[in-house]
Amino acid sequence: MLFRAIIILAAILVPNSSAIAAGLTIADDGTNAGYVTLAWPDAAGNTFELKEKTSQGWRTLYTGGDRATTLSGRPDGTYEFQLTADGASVGAPVVVTVEHHPLARAWAFFAIGAAMFIVLTVLLVKGGRDVDAHENQTAA
Amino acid sequence: MLNTDTVMPASIAWFIIAAFSLLWVWLGWWLGRKNDTLDDYMLAGRKVGMGFAVATAMATWVTSNTTMTAPQLAYQLGIWGMVGYSLGAVGLMLFAPLARRIRTMMPHGFTSGDFIRLRYGNTAWRIFLVISFFYSLGWLISLGMAGGLLINALAGIPYAYGMTVIVVVCTLYTVFGGLKAVIGTDFVQTILILVGVVILAVLVINEVGFDAIHAQLEAERPELLNLLLPASIMFLFNNLFFGVGEIFHSNVWWSRAFAFAPGVGFRAYALAGLFWLPIPVVAGFIALAAPALGINVPSPDMVAPLVAGKLFGLAGAILVFVVVFAALASSLDSVLAATSDLIVKDIYKGHIRKNATDAELRKAAVWIVLGLGAVTWILSVPKMATLGSLLHFTGAFVASTIWPIAVGLLNRRGNGVLASAAMVLGTGSGLIAYFTIGFYVAALVSAAVSMLVMLLAFRTKPTFDWALLTGSHSPQPNGETS
Numbered sequence: 001m002l003f004r005a006i007i008i009l010a011a012i013l014v015p016n017s018s019a020i021a022a023g024l025t026i027a028d029d030g031t032n033a034g035y036v037t038l039a040w041p042d043a044a045g046n047t048f049e050l051k052e053k054t055s056q057g058w059r060t061l062y063t064g065g066d067r068a069t070t071l072s073g074r075p076d077g078t079y080e081f082q083l084t085a086d087g088a089s090v091g092a093p094v095v096v097t098v099e100h101h102p103l104a105r106a107w108a109f110f111a112i113g114a115a116m117f118i119v120l121t122v123l124l125v126k127g128g129r130d131v132d133a134h135e136n137q138t139a140a
Numbered sequence: 141m142l143n144t145d146t147v148m149p150a151s152i153a154w155f156i157i158a159a160f161s162l163l164w165v166w167l168g169w170w171l172g173r174k175n176d177t178l179d180d181y182m183l184a185g186r187k188v189g190m191g192f193a194v195a196t197a198m199a200t201w202v203t204s205n206t207t208m209t210a211p212q213l214a215y216q217l218g219i220w221g222m223v224g225y226s227l228g229a230v231g232l233m234l235f236a237p238l239a240r241r242i243r244t245m246m247p248h249g250f251t252s253g254d255f256i257r258l259r260y261g262n263t264a265w266r267i268f269l270v271i272s273f274f275y276s277l278g279w280l281i282s283l284g285m286a287g288g289l290l291i292n293a294l295a296g297i298p299y300a301y302g303m304t305v306i307v308v309v310c311t312l313y314t315v316f317g318g319l320k321a322v323i324g325t326d327f328v329q330t331i332l333i334l335v336g337v338v339i340l341a342v343l344v345i346n347e348v349g350f351d352a353i354h355a356q357l358e359a360e361r362p363e364l365l366n367l368l369l370p371a372s373i374m375f376l377f378n379n380l381f382f383g384v385g386e387i388f389h390s391n392v393w394w395s396r397a398f399a400f401a402p403g404v405g406f407r408a409y410a411l412a413g414l415f416w417l418p419i420p421v422v423a424g425f426i427a428l429a430a431p432a433l434g435i436n437v438p439s440p441d442m443v444a445p446l447v448a449g450k451l452f453g454l455a456g457a458i459l460v461f462v463v464v465f466a467a468l469a470s471s472l473d474s475v476l477a478a479t480s481d482l483i484v485k486d487i488y489k490g491h492i493r494k495n496a497t498d499a500e501l502r503k504a505a506v507w508i509v510l511g512l513g514a515v516t517w518i519l520s521v522p523k524m525a526t527l528g529s530l531l532h533f534t535g536a537f538v539a540s541t542i543w544p545i546a547v548g549l550l551n552r553r554g555n556g557v558l559a560s561a562a563m564v565l566g567t568g569s570g571l572i573a574y575f576t577i578g579f580y581v582a583a584l585v586s587a588a589v590s591m592l593v594m595l596l597a598f599r600t601k602p603t604f605d606w607a608l609l610t611g612s613h614s615p616q617p618n619g620e621t622s
Contacts, residue, residue: 028440028529032578033371034363035216037440068438072216073361100363101577106370109581112588113377117230119591120384120546124237127550 023091024050024083027068031098035072038081038094043067045085053080053093074098146296147449148457153295156461157302161309164325164469168313171324190408192323193400196474197412199326200392201232202333203279203471206416207423207464208286209531211444213375214424215437217580218364220372222424224379231383232413238388239397239405241549245609247402252394252545253486258608259548261556267563268544269486271537272389276479277519278534279386280512283472284520285530286441290464293445294457303520306465310472311513314480315506322473323399329466333419336463340448340456341422347451348429356432364428375580378535382583385538388545392478476516480508535583536574540566542587543594552604554597566590 028037040048050069051058061081062069071079075098082093188196206225213221246255252272257265284303291302314322357364366372387393397405427443435450437443448460484505489496496504543566544559570586577585 030216030371030578033217033580034369035440037438039438062436064436066436066438070215070437070440070443071361072440073218073357073364075363101370101374103368103370103373106373109374109584110377113381113584116584116588116591117377117380120234120542123546123550124234127546 024081024094026094026096028070030072031096032101034074034098034100035070036074036096036098037068037070038096039068040083040085040090041067043083043085043090045088045090047086049084049087051082051084053082058082076100146294147453148295148461150295150297152454152458153291153297153461156458156465157291157305157309160462160465160469161305164309164473165313167325167328168315168473188323188396188400188404190404192327193396193404193408194411194415195330196323196326196396197232197393197408198416199330199333199467200396200471200474201228201387201412201416202330202419202467203283203286206420207333207337207467208290208441208444209282210420210424211427211447212440214364215427215430215440215443217372217375218361218369219367220369220376222421222427224372224376225420225424226417227376227380228383228420229413229417230380231385231387232409232416234384235387235393236406236409236413238546238549239393239400239409240403242394242397243400243402243405245549245606246398247610249398249609250395250485251482252389252391253482253490255394255548255609256544256559257486257490259604260544260554260559264544264556264559264563265486267560268389268541269482271541271563271567272391272482273479275386275390275534275538276475276482277515278530279475280472280479280516281519282530283468283475284516286464287468287472288520289439289442290445290461290468293442294449294461300521304517306468306472307513307517307520310469311476311509311516314473314476314513315509322477323396325469325473329469332466333463336459336466337419337422340426340459340463343452343456344426344429344447348432352432353429357428360431371578371580374578374584378532378580378582378584381539381542381587382532382535385535385540385542385583385587389538389541390478391482392474395478395481476509476512479512480505483508483512529579532579532582533574535579536570536586537567539570539583539586540564540590543590547594547597551597552602552606553600554594554604555600558593558597558600562590562593565593 023043024038024040026036027039028035030036038050046065048062048064048067049060050062052061061071077098079096079098080093081096083090206228210222210225213225215221217224242249242255249255253265253269256268260268284307287306288299288301288303291297291305292299295302313325354365363369393409400408423444426447429451430437430443430447433447433450435443435446437446445457445460445464448456452459484501488504488508489501493500493504540563544554544562547554548559566586566589569589570582573585574582
């Protein structure tokens with residue numbers, strides 16, 4: 001029973017990559033890490049064009065029959081995207097704000113990981129020796 | 141269909157699938173035809189030599205996660221994404237001394253659950269089983285998903301069809317041959333994987349070139365080259381501890397420690413880790429060529445096959461197909477076999493039929509492998525997440541087991557209450573971190589909280605008697621500790 005509950009919980013909690021909406025949606029939000037997957041799973045049409053707003057106007061990021069695209073490596077900033085299907089705009093533009101984690105937070109996690117790695121390595125090396133010594137003593 | 145720009149005709153994809161499926165199923169039957177006892181079926185007779193031991197450890201660890209998720213992480217988190225993924229090798233290396241210890245201390249043991257039950261008692265054992273099954277299912281689902289995604293990316297065959305074929309084939313040959321078949325096929329699959337990945341990386345460098353890749357990334361995706369990308373820095377040790385958690389707790393690795401001949405485990409795991417280390421970097425590098433090639437990546441876990449298909453056309457697509465199919469099969473069969481062992485010994489024998497004979501257990505193992513295959517298929521049909529996010533979700537669970545296992549194997553201090561608390565609190569904290577910060581810290585937070593709890597063990601007296609573990613072969617009237 002518990003096992004079934006956990007599986008159902010996971011199915012509900014794990015981010016779903018196939019959001020159901022007619023226009024442009026954010027399927028995988030990694031804006032704290034500079035990436036995002038934009039999807040249009042239920043948009044009507046055969047040829048889609050995804051455009052991004054720049055200071056010089058709209059530029060095309062993708063043209064074709066796919067129904068999603070993944071952008072990554074973006075610096076902090078606000079980005080605006082518009083989808084067209086067979087030449088006609090689909091829904092309103094989607095605004096994505098990328099805001100990376102503060103570097104201090106990143107180093108804090110790094111330090112915790114490094115410290116834990118040292119403790120684990122010491123435990124494995126020293127613990128192994130202690131066990132061997134104990135066994136030799138017992139055997140003697 | 142996720143990807144509409146495919147390079148391989150569906151007929152060729154089906155031909156390759158059929159040819160390799162026949163090969164794996166035949167190998168499974170052939171290798172398993174002399175299985176007589178439960179030891180033969182579950183642990184390959186406990187006499188696996190060095191060559192097969194290194195190959196199976198490496199092939200099992202080179203999964204679809206290495207060949208498809210490492211490129212995904214390079215595509216999402218940049219340089220440190222693929223380097224961080226390669227730190228998964230540390231898990232294999234750190235397990236080397238434990239494998240020797242496990243083999244010496246429990247010469248007749250069957251599962252990692254055996255150890256937890258004897259070392260920490262029934263409550264910790266049941267918590268551990270929940271964690272372990274949850275992880276195994278997550279891994280199985282990710283493998284099934286990877287099969288469907290791969291076939292869709294390269295040949296345009298619908299996701300559900302490709303996923304179904306992969307799951308059915310691997311289930312069939314695991315049923316026929318048990319662990320012996322798994323290890324034998326792993327050997328062939330390792331050679332295919334290594335040769336294929338190296339050829340692909342050389343081809344990518346020759347065809348696209350470092351300069352073009354770097355220039356495009358700098359212009360379009362500068363943060364992928366940023367060595368101070370915060371999420372990537374957070375991810376580095378997270379992935380290391382995720383890998384350590386996966387290996388330390390999972391019966392996939394314990395069953396191999398039991399199956400390897402005496403004296404083989406330490407060197408086999410250390411060598412496998414060393415050989416595995418560069419593979420994610422090589423595989424991940426392929427993904428960084430995607431922007432320079434103008435490839436649309438609908439789902440980041442599809443990036444490697446998309447690049448290979450675009451660059452090398454049909455030949456490249458076939459090469460990637462064979463490599464990833466081999467990697468998938470080598471892991472799917474291992475997880476099926478090891479999870480089935482855990483269910484047979486810890487659930488069926490431990491909780492349901494406490495007086496089951498070896499013959500009954502052998503029969504039950506077959507049905508359990510089939511059942512697991514079916515459950516994997518059902519849960520893989522709705523593609524619930526990307527491979528990366530699904531896998532790292534399970535990281536919150538498995539990383540909580542690192543300290544109870546390491547302390548429990550090497551120190552007589554610590555008890556079931558502490559081990560249970562470490563696993564429950566570690567998992568809970570990891571899940572909170574997953575949802576509030578990101579997938580790239582779940583395992584790290586889980587391991588850190590679990591460590592804090594287990595450190596309390598060093599304030600207790602060393603009371604555990606190692607002889608309790610050595611005697612794990614003694615048949616007990618019930619599966620539980622008294």
